[in-house]
Amino acid sequence: MAKQRVAVITGSGQGIGKGIAEKLANDGFALVLSEKNQEVLDATEKEFKEKGFTVASFVGDVSNPEDQKALVQSAVENFGSVDVFVNKGLLNESNLACI
Numbered sequence: 200m201a202k203q204r205v206a207v208i209t210g211s212g213q214g215i216g217k218g219i220a221e222k223l224a225n226d227g228f229a230l231v232l233s234e235k236n237q238e239v240l241d242a243t244e245k246e247f248k249e250k251g252f253t254v255a256s257f258v259g260d261v262s263n264p265e266d267q268k269a270l271v272q273s274a275v276e277n278f279g280s281v282d283v284f285v286n287k288g289l290l291n292e293s294n295l296a297c298i
Contacts, residue, residue, distance in 0.1 A: 203253065205278040207231040207270065209261045209288030212239035216287040221247070223283065229253035231274040231281075233288060235260050261288040 206223040210216035212234030220230050220243075230252060234240035237258050244256045255277040259266035274281045 203229045204282040205229045206283040207274050208285040209233040212243045224252040229278050232256040233270050
């Protein structure tokens with residue numbers, strides 16, 4: 200049996216990040232959801248688990264280098280590796296023009 204691929208998605212508690220996470224889960228990925236807001240993250244994690252998705256979550260601010268390291272460490276501790284990393288967490292209307 201093939202190992203389940205693992206995706207880390209920042210800003211995945213709502214909006215575009217949540218949509219990306221759900222698409223990856225539907226494609227068979229285990230998810231590590233990351234969000235600054237604990238309540239939003241908890242609601243999304245609960246919703247995804249009810250859909251049968253394999254999910255872990257991490258509360259943190261990905262603009263903080265320590266949280267960046269801790270997020271990856273959490274993913275590896277939960278699933279052994281990271282196959283896909285989607286950094287949606289730093290994107291918003293105010294900085295989208297910079298890309």
